[in-house]
Amino acid sequence: MTTQSGTTEVSGEPSRGEAREGIDEIHILWISEGMSCDGDTVSLTAADQPSIEDVVLGLIPGLPKVNLVNKVLSPSLGGEDFLAPYRAAARGELGPFILVIEGSIPNQNIIDGDGYWTSFGNDPETGEPQTLNHWIDELAPRAWAVVAAGTCATYGGIHAMAGNPTGCMGLADYLGWEFTSQAGLPVVNVPGCPIQPENFMETLIWVLQHAAGTAPPPPLDHMLRPQWLFGKTVHEGCDRGSYYEQADFGLDYNSPKCLVKTGCWGPVVNCNVPKRGWMAGIGGCPNVGGICIGCTMPGFPDAFMPFMDEPPGGTLSSMVIKPYGAVIRRLRGLTNDMVNHEPKWRHNKRKLTSGFDPRWRS
Amino acid sequence: MTTTDARSTGRKPAQIVDMSWDPITRIIGNLGIYTKIDFANREVVECHSTSSLFRGYSVFMKGKDPRDAGFITSRICGICGDNHTTCSNYAQQMAYGVKPPKLAEHITNLGEAAEYMFDHTIFQDNLVFVDFCEAMVKATNPGVLARAERTDAPRGDIHGYRTIADIMKAFNPFEGEVYKEALKVSRVTREMFCLMEGRHVHPSTLYPGGVGTMPQPNTFTDYLSRLMRVIDFVKKAVAMNDDVFDFFYEALPGYEEVGKRRILLGCWGAWQNPDVVDYRYENMNRWGKAMYVTPGIVVDGKLVTNNLIDINLGLRVMLGSSFYEDWVNEDPFVTHDPLGNPVDMRHPWNQTTVPVPQKRDFDGNYSWVMSPRWYHPESGQHLALDTGGGPLARLWSTALSGLVDTPYVKATGNSVRISLPKGESLPETTLEWHIPKWSNTIERDRARPYFVAYAAAMALQFLEEAMGMLRDGDTKVFENFEVPDDAIGCGFHEAVRGVLSHHLVIRDKKIANYHPYPPTPWNASPRDIYGTPGPYEDAVQGQPIFEENGPDDFKGVDIMRTVRSFDPCLPCGVHMYMGKGKTLSTVHSPTYGANHG
Numbered sequence: 001m002t003t004q005s006g007t008t009e010v011s012g013e014p015s016r017g018e019a020r021e022g023i024d025e026i027h028i029l030w031i032s033e034g035m036s037c038d039g040d041t042v043s044l045t046a047a048d049q050p051s052i053e054d055v056v057l058g059l060i061p062g063l064p065k066v067n068l069v070n071k072v073l074s075p076s077l078g079g080e081d082f083l084a085p086y087r088a089a090a091r092g093e094l095g096p097f098i099l100v101i102e103g104s105i106p107n108q109n110i111i112d113g114d115g116y117w118t119s120f121g122n123d124p125e126t127g128e129p130q131t132l133n134h135w136i137d138e139l140a141p142r143a144w145a146v147v148a149a150g151t152c153a154t155y156g157g158i159h160a161m162a163g164n165p166t167g168c169m170g171l172a173d174y175l176g177w178e179f180t181s182q183a184g185l186p187v188v189n190v191p192g193c194p195i196q197p198e199n200f201m202e203t204l205i206w207v208l209q210h211a212a213g214t215a216p217p218p219p220l221d222h223m224l225r226p227q228w229l230f231g232k233t234v235h236e237g238c239d240r241g242s243y244y245e246q247a248d249f250g251l252d253y254n255s256p257k258c259l260v261k262t263g264c265w266g267p268v269v270n271c272n273v274p275k276r277g278w279m280a281g282i283g284g285c286p287n288v289g290g291i292c293i294g295c296t297m298p299g300f301p302d303a304f305m306p307f308m309d310e311p312p313g314g315t316l317s318s319m320v321i322k323p324y325g326a327v328i329r330r331l332r333g334l335t336n337d338m339v340n341h342e343p344k345w346r347h348n349k350r351k352l353t354s355g356f357d358p359r360w361r362s
Numbered sequence: 363m364t365t366t367d368a369r370s371t372g373r374k375p376a377q378i379v380d381m382s383w384d385p386i387t388r389i390i391g392n393l394g395i396y397t398k399i400d401f402a403n404r405e406v407v408e409c410h411s412t413s414s415l416f417r418g419y420s421v422f423m424k425g426k427d428p429r430d431a432g433f434i435t436s437r438i439c440g441i442c443g444d445n446h447t448t449c450s451n452y453a454q455q456m457a458y459g460v461k462p463p464k465l466a467e468h469i470t471n472l473g474e475a476a477e478y479m480f481d482h483t484i485f486q487d488n489l490v491f492v493d494f495c496e497a498m499v500k501a502t503n504p505g506v507l508a509r510a511e512r513t514d515a516p517r518g519d520i521h522g523y524r525t526i527a528d529i530m531k532a533f534n535p536f537e538g539e540v541y542k543e544a545l546k547v548s549r550v551t552r553e554m555f556c557l558m559e560g561r562h563v564h565p566s567t568l569y570p571g572g573v574g575t576m577p578q579p580n581t582f583t584d585y586l587s588r589l590m591r592v593i594d595f596v597k598k599a600v601a602m603n604d605d606v607f608d609f610f611y612e613a614l615p616g617y618e619e620v621g622k623r624r625i626l627l628g629c630w631g632a633w634q635n636p637d638v639v640d641y642r643y644e645n646m647n648r649w650g651k652a653m654y655v656t657p658g659i660v661v662d663g664k665l666v667t668n669n670l671i672d673i674n675l676g677l678r679v680m681l682g683s684s685f686y687e688d689w690v691n692e693d694p695f696v697t698h699d700p701l702g703n704p705v706d707m708r709h710p711w712n713q714t715t716v717p718v719p720q721k722r723d724f725d726g727n728y729s730w731v732m733s734p735r736w737y738h739p740e741s742g743q744h745l746a747l748d749t750g751g752g753p754l755a756r757l758w759s760t761a762l763s764g765l766v767d768t769p770y771v772k773a774t775g776n777s778v779r780i781s782l783p784k785g786e787s788l789p790e791t792t793l794e795w796h797i798p799k800w801s802n803t804i805e806r807d808r809a810r811p812y813f814v815a816y817a818a819a820m821a822l823q824f825l826e827e828a829m830g831m832l833r834d835g836d837t838k839v840f841e842n843f844e845v846p847d848d849a850i851g852c853g854f855h856e857a858v859r860g861v862l863s864h865h866l867v868i869r870d871k872k873i874a875n876y877h878p879y880p881p882t883p884w885n886a887s888p889r890d891i892y893g894t895p896g897p898y899e900d901a902v903q904g905q906p907i908f909e910e911n912g913p914d915d916f917k918g919v920d921i922m923r924t925v926r927s928f929d930p931c932l933p934c935g936v937h938m939y940m941g942k943g944k945t946l947s948t949v950h951s952p953t954y955g956a957n958h959g
Binding site: 033035037039040041042043045046051053056071072073074075076078081082083104114118119157158161162163166193194252254259273278279280283284287288289291293295305306308 | 382385387388391416430441549552556560563566567571584717720837918919
């Protein structure tokens with residue numbers, strides 16, 4: 001569990017999956033009809049390491065054949081044609097499948113009467129909209145694995161902030177944190193607003209390799225996040241972290257230095273984006289000049305608002321580090337000045353002064 | 363859309379079938395389209411569009427710190443969130459009385475240019491064009507495909523494909539050459555975006571007052587080298603699209619009627635001119651006209667206004683078919699604008715959002731989208747403007763105003779000329795987009811690749827200016843400000859798929875009211891209180907059907923092409939549904955669908 005500053009220790013023993021028959025073909029049923037912006041689906045298309053088309057076209061060794069069903073990318077015309085695999089899965093006639101949920105899960109129980117917050121297709125019998133909650137209830141218990149894509153689906157996210165009218169929550173809040181899928185896996189949470197593309201693809205591939213029987217289950221922490229991705233803080237991978245150590249803080253956004261005083265929550269946020277960049281190593285919030293607003297965290301957004309003010313803990317920690325940082329920075333300045341001089345024997349005069357001893361030639 | 367004379371004579375007894383598509387695929391968000399189709403006369407006689415999603419941004423933003431608005435509103439949309447952040451910052455800058463340094467504007471403009479390039483590319487080539495690809499046309503119009511195989515592509519010397527069918531094959535999903543290349547181009551352009559805005563799609567470096575992006579030489583050279591890597595793809599895309607769309611007009615005479623509606627286009631302008639903009643409401647007309655995409659309202663092909671103040675004052679949010687309570691009896695937040703003009707109770711500044719979840723009823727309330735309209739003082743009408751999917755309105759408005767005159771992009775009064783430099787395999791190229799005869803499905807789609815070229819060309823100018831400032835040592839990117847106790851602000855911008863405005867009221871340093879108006883509520887709105895249908899409904903209603911399949915294996919590709927041509931993006935706005943066709947009745951008086959103009 002937690003050691004210091006949000007870093008989680010990965011358990012020494014890798015978990016071992018039971019030896020079993022691997023799955024050779026699997027469906028991914030993706031539903032973005034939570035309260036979502038579809039930003040996680042869009043983000044997924046940004047991944048190139050590997051890309052979604054590589055997975056769908058079978059270019060990654062050791063995976064089952066993957067049939068992806070996703071509204072944004074679906075070649076179908078929509079409607080019942082598109083919904084057919086979801087309907088089959090709900091009848092128990094399609095399997096095995098991985099259920100991916102995108103978006104916050106609204107609370108239907110607070111509505112009196114016939115309304116709905118978000119729906120996905122219609123009831124074939126009545127023609128009434130079928131709520132997202134209906135689909136989760138039908139599909140989650142039958143799913144080989146359940147994955148929550150993005151902070152809305154993992155913990156509730158933006159739409160679950162204080163004052164929200166829909167009572168929404170994350171998928172594990174809805175299914176129960178003890179939920180296990182057909183494969184015995186808990187909900188696999190990949191937070192991020194939106195998901196960092198490669199983080200999501202890597203997690204998905206681990207789950208798919210587990211399905212193929214070529215990998216153990218992915219190691220998750222107590223918030224059901226992949227440990228190897230969310231086990232360190234933003235600060236621990238940040239390009240600007242060393243300015244902090246030297247107590248050298250930017251006081252507004254014109255500065256290339258540490259952003260803690262202008263609202264960055266990096267020191268306490270579990271996320272690897274500065275280390276990894278946003279895509280193909282490019283971008284990554286504080287590296288480029290964006291404050292970390294904690295978008296991967298269960299407490300997002302309320303715990304981090306107002307975003308542009310210094311986090312309360314930042315005042316104390318930056319004060320404590322000031323005397324140390326100031327001294328260290330000056331000492332380094334002196335040494336830096338010293339190593340910025342060439343030694344005096346580099347010259348074009350008649351005499352060699354490098355200390356070379358020519359005795360061996362005699 | 364009006365039916366043509368040719369089709370209103372010699373009608374057969376109607377055979378009306380209920381057809382719906384819900385959810386619509388290859389768009390962003392929840393959209394359902396419900397139609398009645400007359401298979402005897404091969405036309406759509408009625409259409410409702412509905413959105414089945416409510417999240418309540420206007421509700422939960424009340425009482426929050428206004429500086430958070432840009433970060434929060436980005437989350438409205440997962441493909442153009444940065445457009446919201448940018449627009450929110452415009453509105454906040456007006457409210458706080460702060461003008462960002464010029465370099466910050468260039469960086470924001472570069473980020474937005476990359477967004478337009480990415481978003482239009484992935485939407486056009488990976489989502490829209492599936493409806494025009496070989497596999498789809500084979501399933502819906504085998505006769506058209508056979509003809510495409512025999513038709514040489516006129517612009518083959520540019521894009522390298524011999525026949526029209528070869529182009530269509532290249533767009534087959536997940537397998538076609540162009541489909542796959544477009545995904546890669548959409549990544550390179552997103553890398554460009556990340557260089558400016560830190561991450562995609564919810565940017566982390568945009569602040570009210572400027573940006574946090576560090577202006578270093580490599581910031582701009584990394585962007586430029588990527589831009590030059592995709593510049594030839596942009597030229598080829600325009601050529602391929604033109605070839606396929608020209609072919610459609612030729613192969614299916616009358617196809618111009620598909621998705622045609624009265625020309626009612628709105629554009630709110632994009633890319634501020636850093637030398638002119640000061641974000642003061644009083645000067646909004648002046649700096650609005652200096653934007654590098656000119657704002658404007660185009661009615662029946664004529665420019666009604668390009669003054670952002672008029673545009674702002676004419677906004678009306680109507681109800682009539684939406685799941686909300688009216689707010690007319692609430693206290694107004696803003697009775698007069700800063701110039702003393704009265705502000706209507708139905709203006710977004712005065713709106714209060716009260717959601718009332720209820721049963722969907724197509725004769726009553728059937729959508730979570732409201733009905734934004736623009737009040738046209740001359741005619742007294744509340745116009746259901748559309749955005750033409752974004753590019754059509756932007757190009758049309760810019761062309762008519764004739765104000766944009768830059769090294770790479772020039773508006774001529776009836777066209778827009780775009781010059782792109784030499785690339786890896788293609789020479790320096792000047793493209794010209796001409797104002798088309800119709801506001802229809804094909805022209806909405808055709809405009810999109812031209813606007814990618816427009817964005818690429820503008821990016822070159824922003825890069826040159828930003829590099830010039832950097833070399834002069836002018837590297838300030840953020841201007842500090844105080845949040846006032848009480849203020850109002852509005853921001854006008856073009857989201858990728860069209861008009862976007864944010865309306866903000868601050869009281870006691872907190873958000874008292876915040877209403878974003880993205881493009882999709884405009885395009886996907888349901889019937890308003892006057893019974894005026896929204897643009898999707900209006901464009902689909904009365905359109906002819908060219909698909910060769912009958913009711914039993916009907917795919918609805920012509921309808922889907924129309925809906926997708928608007929670039930639906932429902933998180934900020936809607937919802938079509940398709941069951942198996944259920945025959946309703948046979949009607950002998952063909953009164954449906956006529957005169958919806």
